[in-house]
Amino acid sequence: MTLYFSDSPQHPALLICELCRLFYDNNWVTGTGGGISIRDVDGPNPNIVYIAPSGIQKERLKPKEMFVAELPGKILRTPNDESTGQPLSADLAKDFKYKPSACTPLFLSCYNLRDAGACIHTHSQNAVMATLIFEDKVEFSMSHIEQIKALPQLAANPETGKIEKVGSMQYYDTMVLPIIENTPHEEDLTDTLQKAIKDYPNATAVLVRRHGIYVWGENVWKAKVYNEAIDYLLELAIKMHQNGIPLVKK
Numbered sequence: 436m437t438l439y440f441s442d443s444p445q446h447p448a449l450l451i452c453e454l455c456r457l458f459y460d461n462n463w464v465t466g467t468g469g470g471i472s473i474r475d476v477d478g479p480n481p482n483i484v485y486i487a488p489s490g491i492q493k494e495r496l497k498p499k500e501m502f503v504a505e506l507p508g509k510i511l512r513t514p515n516d517e518s519t520g521q522p523l524s525a526d527l528a529k530d531f532k533y534k535p536s537a538c539t540p541l542f543l544s545c546y547n548l549r550d551a552g553a554c555i556h557t558h559s560q561n562a563v564m565a566t567l568i569f570e571d572k573v574e575f576s577m578s579h580i581e582q583i584k585a586l587p588q589l590a591a592n593p594e595t596g597k598i599e600k601v602g603s604m605q606y607y608d609t610m611v612l613p614i615i616e617n618t619p620h621e622e623d624l625t626d627t628l629q630k631a632i633k634d635y636p637n638a639t640a641v642l643v644r645r646h647g648i649y650v651w652g653e654n655v656w657k658a659k660v661y662n663e664a665i666d667y668l669l670e671l672a673i674k675m676h677q678n679g680i681p682l683v684k685k
């Protein structure tokens with residue numbers, strides 16, 4: 436398997452393109468916002484991660500446009516690197532230079548602090564609205580909804596201290612997601628995102644006020660499921676709030 440392409444439909448570079456198209460259709464990554472990074476958890480080096488370039492229409496990404504890094508954060512391959520032998524897209528200006536996604540330090544935080552297998556960032560309007568409804572709050576809570584069972588129950592491994600999945604949340608559990616404040620530049624979210632990840636060991640996502648959400652999981656498919664389940668819950672929460680229904684049942 437090369438760094439940027441393979442016939443395997445499970446190659447992270449291909450999956451990033453496939454999932455971005457899916458997320459685009461959900462209005463989660465339109466107008467170049469949002470994205471996904473995937474770690475090659477089943478590959479020969481599970482510390483290899485794939486990151487899309489910045490400012491590119493996410494639904495039009497090609498595998499050869501990916502950056503490849505080795506954790507904790509060394510860039511191994513850039514799509515500008517002609518030594519890969521891959522020509523840049525014909526429609527790009529000659530002096531165009533790809534930059535890694537502005538979300539890179541945030542994705543790396545999820546890999547390095549939580550051992551994540553993939554990290555999704557969306558500009559979902561449900562996520563944004565949830566942070567606005569609770570504009571004076573630093574966390575979002577919701578309980579007693581069946582879909583909560585799609586989320587992982589997390590706990591520190593007593594031997595390693597690492598936060599790991601130990602099961603699934605139950606119907607009556609309360610999902611608590613931290614909300615951090617947005618900053619003018621995505622990379623400036625890094626410190627507060629890292630603090631939220633440490634302060635909320637039971638959370639698998641962080642909301643960013645007036646911006647969106649970061650969701651991660653043990654592998655790409657878990658991250659996808661968690662993102663879908665959380666977005667469903669946030670959409671429902673907005674409707675419950677509009678109808679005066681409390682989000683947490685006593």
Ligand SMILES: CSC[C@@H](O)[C@@H](O)C(=O)COP(=O)(O)O
Nearest residue numbers: 468469489490491536537538621
């Ligand atoms: C619509 S611009 C959005 C960006 O500033 C950022 O928030 C984002 O989510 C995507 O950044 P990118 O560097 O294109 O991967």
Ligand SMILES: [Zn+2]
Nearest residue numbers: 468469621647
């Ligand atoms: Zn963003």
